[in-house]
Amino acid sequence: MEKGPDWGLDYDESLPTDDWQFQRFWPDRSVNMDENTARCQSCHSSQSGSGFLFTANRVPRFDGTPVE
Numbered sequence: 001m002e003k004g005p006d007w008g009l010d011y012d013e014s015l016p017t018d019d020w021q022f023q024r025f026w027p028d029r030s031v032n033m034d035e036n037t038a039r040c041q042s043c044h045s046s047q048s049g050s051g052f053l054f055t056a057n058r059v060p061r062f063d064g065t066p067v068e
């Protein structure tokens, strides 16, 4: 997920994303064209009350140390 100014305008206005866009990538960073990103949007919409994120409460506590 990545967010930018007015990026939500690419989506149907009946399904707002709070300017997030969704994409799935392969490990070589190419886009996985087999993914239906409506799936991402659908599930993450359930978290619209916390910025569409499931872990919004944990983000401020992350100190930058990679998880092993």
Ligand code: HEC
Residues within 6 Å of the ligand: 001, 022, 023, 024, 035, 037, 039, 040, 041, 043, 044, 052, 053, 054, 055, 056
């Ligand atoms: C069936 C529900 C579901 C679908 C579909 C789904 N996600 Fe998630 N996503 C979750 C859950 C639950 C978490 C939190 C996982 C955790 O606790 O570590 C999460 C976490 C994330 C996060 C980390 C930020 C956050 O919300 O906590 C990103 C980024 C993300 N998902 C992107 C995507 C993308 C992109 C897609 C589609 C390719 C997608 N998700 C599809 C349920 C879903």
